[in-house]
Amino acid sequence: MTSLIPEGCPIVAVEDDRTGTSLETLKRAIMDNLFYLQARFPSVASRNDFYMALSYTVRDRLLQRWISTAETYLQQGSRTVCYFSAEFLLGPHLGNNLINLGIRQEVEEAVNELGLDIEELLNQEEEPGLGNGGLGRLAACYLDSMATLEIPSFGYGIRYEFGIFDQEIRDGWQVEVTDRWLRYGNPWEIPRPEVRMPVKFGGHTRSYTDSDGHYRVIWDAHHVVEGVAYDTPILGYRVNTANTLRLWRAEAVESFDFQAFNTGNYYGAVRDKITSENITKVLYPNDEPLQGKELRLSQQYFFSSSSLQDMIRIYLQHNPDLSKFHQKFTVQLNDTHPAISVAELMRLLVDDHHLDWNTAWNVTQHTFAYTNHTLLPEALEKWPIALFQYLLPRHLEIIFEINQRFLDQVRLHYPGQSDPLARLSIIDESGERYVRMANLACVGSYAINGVAALHTELLKATVLHDFYQLYPERFSNKTNGVTPRRWVVLSNPGLTGLISEQIGDGWIKDLDQLGQLEPLANDHHFRACWGKTKHDNKVALAEHIQAKTGIIVDPNSLFDIQVKRIHEYKRQHLNVLHIITLYQQIKDNPHLDITPRTFIFGGKAAPGYFTAKLMIKLITAVGDVVNRDPDVAGRLKVVFLPDYNVTFGQRVYPAADLSEQISTAGLEASGTGNMKFSMNGALTIGTLDGANVEIREEVGAENFFLFGLTTPEVQALGAKGYQPWDYIQSNPQLKRVLDLIASGHFSHGDTNLFQPLLSGLWNQDKYYLMADYQSYIDCQQQVSQAYQNREQWLAMSILNTARMGKFSSDRSIQDYCRDIWHVSPVIIKLNGGYQ
Ligand code: GPU
Numbered sequence: 001m002t003s004l005i006p007e008g009c010p011i012v013a014v015e016d017d018r019t020g021t022s023l024e025t026l027k028r029a030i031m032d033n034l035f036y037l038q039a040r041f042p043s044v045a046s047r048n049d050f051y052m053a054l055s056y057t058v059r060d061r062l063l064q065r066w067i068s069t070a071e072t073y074l075q076q077g078s079r080t081v082c083y084f085s086a087e088f089l090l091g092p093h094l095g096n097n098l099i100n101l102g103i104r105q106e107v108e109e110a111v112n113e114l115g116l117d118i119e120e121l122l123n124q125e126e127e128p129g130l131g132n133g134g135l136g137r138l139a140a141c142y143l144d145s146m147a148t149l150e151i152p153s154f155g156y157g158i159r160y161e162f163g164i165f166d167q168e169i170r171d172g173w174q175v176e177v178t179d180r181w182l183r184y185g186n187p188w189e190i191p192r193p194e195v196r197m198p199v200k201f202g203g204h205t206r207s208y209t210d211s212d213g214h215y216r217v218i219w220d221a222h223h224v225v226e227g228v229a230y231d232t233p234i235l236g237y238r239v240n241t242a243n244t245l246r247l248w249r250a251e252a253v254e255s256f257d258f259q260a261f262n263t264g265n266y267y268g269a270v271r272d273k274i275t276s277e278n279i280t281k282v283l284y285p286n287d288e289p290l291q292g293k294e295l296r297l298s299q300q301y302f303f304s305s306s307s308l309q310d311m312i313r314i315y316l317q318h319n320p321d322l323s324k325f326h327q328k329f330t331v332q333l334n335d336t337h338p339a340i341s342v343a344e345l346m347r348l349l350v351d352d353h354h355l356d357w358n359t360a361w362n363v364t365q366h367t368f369a370y371t372n373h374t375l376l377p378e379a380l381e382k383w384p385i386a387l388f389q390y391l392l393p394r395h396l397e398i399i400f401e402i403n404q405r406f407l408d409q410v411r412l413h414y415p416g417q418s419d420p421l422a423r424l425s426i427i428d429e430s431g432e433r434y435v436r437m438a439n440l441a442c443v444g445s446y447a448i449n450g451v452a453a454l455h456t457e458l459l460k461a462t463v464l465h466d467f468y469q470l471y472p473e474r475f476s477n478k479t480n481g482v483t484p485r486r487w488v489v490l491s492n493p494g495l496t497g498l499i500s501e502q503i504g505d506g507w508i509k510d511l512d513q514l515g516q517l518e519p520l521a522n523d524h525h526f527r528a529c530w531g532k533t534k535h536d537n538k539v540a541l542a543e544h545i546q547a548k549t550g551i552i553v554d555p556n557s558l559f560d561i562q563v564k565r566i567h568e569y570k571r572q573h574l575n576v577l578h579i580i581t582l583y584q585q586i587k588d589n590p591h592l593d594i595t596p597r598t599f600i601f602g603g604k605a606a607p608g609y610f611t612a613k614l615m616i617k618l619i620t621a622v623g624d625v626v627n628r629d630p631d632v633a634g635r636l637k638v639v640f641l642p643d644y645n646v647t648f649g650q651r652v653y654p655a656a657d658l659s660e661q662i663s664t665a666g667l668e669a670s671g672t673g674n675m676k677f678s679m680n681g682a683l684t685i686g687t688l689d690g691a692n693v694e695i696r697e698e699v700g701a702e703n704f705f706l707f708g709l710t711t712p713e714v715q716a717l718g719a720k721g722y723q724p725w726d727y728i729q730s731n732p733q734l735k736r737v738l739d740l741i742a743s744g745h746f747s748h749g750d751t752n753l754f755q756p757l758l759s760g761l762w763n764q765d766k767y768y769l770m771a772d773y774q775s776y777i778d779c780q781q782q783v784s785q786a787y788q789n790r791e792q793w794l795a796m797s798i799l800n801t802a803r804m805g806k807f808s809s810d811r812s813i814q815d816y817c818r819d820i821w822h823v824s825p826v827i828i829k830l831n832g833g834y835q
Contacts, residue, residue: 018060021103026110029057042114048184050116051094051124054107055187058097059233066233066242069828073152077318077328078826081146081153081816084307084341085334086300087136087283088143088157088245089164091486091646092125093188093232096144099490100235126181127647128188129163130247132287132604133565134672135373137646138451139334141672141809144483147236147243148509149813150825156307158299159189159230159247162282167604167643172620176285176607188232189247195229197306198253201298205394217351219394225276226251227306237485237509240828248306250279286606287565288379290337297340297383297391304341308348322349323359326366330821333370333445336381336437342368342444343395346402351394357401369447369820371478372438373669375458376569382434385427399426399435406443413470423466442467442474447820449478452670452691454711476819479694480670481809484511487676491650494533495680499801502526512805517798527794534657534681534797541655545600545639551627553637557596558787561682562660563644563652566605566612569667573615573757574769575599575660576622578780579638580737583626590631595784598637602644602652614757616640621746621753649673653680657793658705658783661686662776664767666711668692675807681797685783687772691807699803703796705786707779708772717771724765727773734773738762 017029034040034053045053073080098104108118131137139155146153165176202222210216227248235242252273279302284291311329312322319328333339342364349360374380388396403426414420426443428434442448442464448471450456456477460468468475489496489508499507502520507513520526538555545553562575579599586592601619605612623638641648659677661668661684668690678684678695686692687708696704709717728735738758740746747753761769787793805811817823 019064021061021106023106023110023113026057026103026106027114029060030054030110030114033057047120047124050114051121052185052187054111054121055094055125058094058101058103058107059187061101061103062097062233062235062242065235065240065828065830066244068240068831069242070244071831072826072828076826078152079327079821079823080329081151081821081823082307082311082329082331083139083142083146083153083155083334084304084331084338085136085139085155085157086303086337087131087334088128088139088155088247089131089133089136089646090128090140090143090232090245091137091650092122092127094125095122095490096486097235099485100148100237102238126184127645128181128186129179129645130157130160130283132164132283132285134670135287135335138480138672138809141481141483141486142813143234143243143245144236144485145481145809145813147234147241148239148483148485149810149817150236150239150241150827151243151813151817151823152826153243153823155234155243155245156303156310157245157247158280158283158303159249160280160283161249164283164604164645165285165607169616169620169640169642172617172624174605174613174616189230190232192229192231195310196251197227197248197309199225199227199250199302199305201225201301201391203393205397214354216354217394217397219347219351223272223276224253225279225302226253227302227309229306229310240830241826242828246307246310248280248303250277250302252276285604286608287567288374288376290379290381291608292381292383294387294391297387300337301340301344301392301395304338305344307338308341308345312348312353322353322355323363325349325363329367330823331368332816332821333368333441335371335373336441339370339381339437339441339444340392340395342440343392343398343402346398347394350398361402361405364444366446368441368445369449370441370445371449371451372455372459372464373451375455375463375667375669377463380463381437382428383437385433385435388435396435399440402440402443403427410470420466420469424470438464439467442471446474447476448474449476449820450669451478451480452694453477453479454666454688454693455669455690458666458711478812478815478820479691479806480672480675481807481812482672482675482679483809484508484679486650487653488679492533492537492654492680494536495654495801498529498533509810511808511810514802514805517802521795521798521802524791527791527798530681530798531790531794534655537654538657541600541651544651545641548641549639551623551637551639553598553639554596554634557598557637558657558784559600559655560597560658560660560783561600561652561656561677562662563600563602563649564671564673566603566609566615568611568615568760569767570663571767571769572601572603573618573761574662574772574776575601576615576618577734577737577769577773578777579622579626579636580740581733581777582636583622583629583632584733584736584740586632586635587629594635595787596635597784598639600639600641600652602641602648604644611757611760614754618741618746618754618757625746649676653677653682656680656682657787657797658682659684659686661689661692662708662772663687663689664772665689665709665714667767675804678800679804679807681801683783683786683793683796683800685776685779694806695804698806699800703799703803705779705783707775709768709775714768714771717768722765722768722771724762724770727770728762731774733777734770 033056038049040049111118163179168175200221203220207217232245233242345364349355426439450459503516619640653676659682661674665687670690685705744751
C-alpha cells in the first residue's frame with residue numbers, strides 16, 4: 001500500500017505508549033494521560049479522572065486502526081454504506097472497546113497494579129443515550145456488525161446535547177430528569193471543527209433562466225445553521241477496521257447580513273444564535289408515535305442535509321462526475337426520520353450542482369434504501385404542508401415535482417382509477433394537507449424492507465400494500481439481529497467462558513457455531529455448570545436490585561422479566577394482571593404451593609403519554625402491596641427498576657429465566673430484546689408477533705411458551721366487533737382481578753386512580769388484553785410447572801442459546817450487503833500509524 005504522506009516528509013513513528021499493550025506500557029500510558037490530559041496527579045485524581053485517563057489510553061489504541069481504515073478507504077475508493085439514523089443508542093464504550101481490541105485482561109491487570117478497580121472505572125461511564133429504544137439500539141448493533149464484517153461504512157446522525165431523559169421513580173410515578181451526559185466530557189468523540197456544513201431554513205425561492213437557457217431555482221433562506229462534525233470510532237471485533245460514526249452538532253453562523261440586520265441589537269443577535277443551536281439540544285423522547293413538532297422536522301432536515309453534503313464533498317475529492325454518486329455510496333434510511341434526504345439530495349444535485357432533473361432522479365433513486373420499523377398507523381410520519389412551506393419551501397416544490405412525475409406513472413398502471421392514486425400520493429389530501437414521509441421514502445428508494453418476516457408480510461398486505469403492488473421487486477425482509485459481542489461476551493462473561501471452554505471462541509464472530517452446544521443439552525454436568533452461571537448472574541442482579549430499590553429478592557425464585565419502553569401495545573399491564581391473579585390465588589389459599597417468582601420490570605414512558613405513566617404507577621403500586629403482604633412472603637416479589645438503559649440491560653439479560661414478549665399479535669415490528677434474552681438462555685413466553693415467530697421456529701415449539709391470538713385472529717375479532725365485556729363476564733377470575741384494582745386495594749383506597757386504565761380495558765381494549773388473558777394465565781401455569789423440573793428447564797435453556805445463530809446482527813448485515821447494498825468487505829492492514 002502506498003502511503004498518503006508525501007515523499008520527503010519526515011516519518012513520525014507512533015510512540016509505543018500509544019499502541020503498546022504490555023503491562024508496563026499500559027500503566028505508563030494511563031498515568032501519562034492522567035497528567036497530560038486530565039492535568040491531575042494520583043492523590044487528587046477522582047474516579048472520573050482515572051476513567052478518563054484509561055479511556056484515552058484505550059482510544060489511542062483505536063486511533064491507530066481508525067487512521068489505517070480511513071486511509072485504506074480513501075485509497076481504494078471502496079463502495080460505502082451510509083447508515084442514516086436519528087438515533088444511535090450506543091451504550092457505554094469502554095468495556096466494549098476492551099473486548100473488541102482483545103485487551104480486557106491486560107488492562108484489568110494494569111489497573112489493579114495502579115491500585116484501582118476496573119469495575120468501578122467501567123461504572124463511571126455515562127452512557128450515550130442518543131436513542132429511545134429498539135430502533136436506536138438496532139442502529140448501534142449494526143455499526144458493530146458492519147465494523148466486525150469489515151464493511152466500509154459510516155453512521156450519520158445527531159449529537160444531542162441531552163439524550164434520553166433519566167428516569168426516577170417518586171411515589172411510584174415516573175419523573176424525568178435531564179440527561180447531562182456530556183457534563184464531564186466525552187473521551188470517545190473527536191470534534192472536527194473544520195468539517196462544517198451550512199444548512200438553510202425558511203425564506204423563499206425564486207427562479208431564473210441562466211445564460212445557457214437552463215431553468216434554475218435559488219433558495220433565499222431565512223437563516224443558516226452550521227452542522228459541525230463529531231466523530232466516534234467504531235471498532236470491529238478483533239479486526240483492524242474502525243469505522244466512523246459522524247454526529248452533527250448545530251452551531252450558529254454570523255453571516256455579514258445577520259450582523260447588519262442586527263445592528264444595535266446585540267442581545268437579539270445572541271438570542272437568535274441560541275435558537276439555532278437548539279436544533280441539537282435534546283432527543284425527542286417519544287418512541288412510536290412521534291411528535292409532530294417543528295423542531296423535530298428541523299432536526300431531521302439538519303442531519304440529513306449535513307450528511308449528504310459531507311458525502312458529496314468526499315465524493316468530489318476523487319470523482320468529478322456526480323451522475324455516478326450512487327455507485328460509490330448507498331444510504332440506508334432508518335425509518336422515515338431521515339426521509340427528507342430524498343428531496344435534499346435532489347436539491348443538492350439539481351440546484352447546487354446543476355444536474356438535470358432526470359439524471360439527478362436516477363442518482364437519488366439508486367442511492368436510498370428504506371427500512372420500515374412499525375405498523376402502528378399513528379406512528380407513520382406526516383408533516384403539515386404549511387409547516388413544510390414555512391421551514392423548507394424549496395423541498396416542498398421538489399416534493400410536488402417528484403409527486404407529479406410519480407403520479408403520472410401511477411396513472412398508467414391504474415387508468416381511470418382515483419383511489420390508488422390518492423393512497424399512493426406523497427401528499428395526503430383527504431383533509432388538511434400533509435406530506436407523507438413513508439410515501440416519499442418508498443418513491444425515492446430502490447429497496448424497501450421490514451424487520452421480521454411477519455412484519456414484512458403485514459407491510460405488503462397493509463400499510464405499504466399499494467407500493468407493493470406497484471414495485472414488488474423493491475420489497476424484501478431483513479430480520480433484525482443483535483450483536484453477540486455486547487449482548488453475550490461483554491454482558492455475560494460467565495456464560496461466554498463456559499461456552500468457549502466447550503466449543504472454542506469461533507461463535508463470537510460466527511454465531512451459528514453455537515449449534516455445537518446442542519448435544520450438551522443432555523449432559524448432566526454441563527447442565528449443572530449452565531445452571532450455576534445463571535444463578536451467579538441472578539445473585540449479581542439481586543444485589544443490584546437491593547442497592548437501587550432496597551427490595552430483597554431471592555435468586556432461587558424464577559426471574560420473570562419484562563424490559564422495554566412502556567406502551568399499551570407491549571402490554572406490561574397484561575403481565576400485571578397475571579401477578580394480581582397469582583396474588584389472589586395466594587390470598588384465597590395461603591398455603592398454595594406455587595413456583596416462587598420475582599417479576600422485574602424496566603422501561604421509560606414518553607413524558608406526554610399519560611396511560612403509559614399510569615401503567616408504571618400500577619406496577620409500582622401492585623409491588624408495594626404484594627411485597628409487603630406477609631401471606632405472600634417468599635413467593636412473589638415485584639420490582640420496577642428505574643432508568644432502564646443499555647447499561648442496565650447488560651445486567652438484566654444474563655440473569656433472566658423468563659422473557660416476556662407479550663405484545664398484541666401484529667403490532668411489534670420485530671423486537672430485539674427477545675433475541676438478547678434467548679441468547680443468554682432465558683425461555684420466552686410470547687405471542688406470535690414480530691421476530692418471536694422466527695425465534696420459536698429456530699428454538700423449537702417445545703422450547704417456547706406460546707399463547708394468545710394470532711394476527712389473523714386479532715383482525716377477524718376486530719372485524720366482527722370485539723367486545724371485551726364478553727371475556728370479562730364469562731371469566732370470574734378476570735373480573736375479580738379488575739375489580740380488585742378498581743376497589744382501591746393497590747391505591748390506598750383511591751378508586752379513581754386507575755380508572756382511566758380500567759375503563760380503557762372495559763370499553764375498548766384496543767390491544768386485546770381481555771381476549772388474551774386466559775390463554776396467558778394458562779401458559780404462565782405451564783411455565784411454573786416447567787421450572788419445577790430443573791433438569792428439563794436447563795436443557796431448554798441451553799437449546800435456546802444453541803439455536804440463536806440466526807439472530808446475530810452479523811447475519812442481518814450480511815443479508816443487507818448481499819441483497820440490498822451490494823458492498824463487499826475491505827480488509828484493513830495495520831500500517832502502524834504514520835509510516
Ligand atoms: N421502533 Br417506528 C422503535 O424503537 N422506535 C420507533 O420509532 C419505531 C420502531 C422499534 C420497533 O418497535 C421494534 O419492534 C423493532 O424491533 C425496532 O424498532 C427495531 O427494528
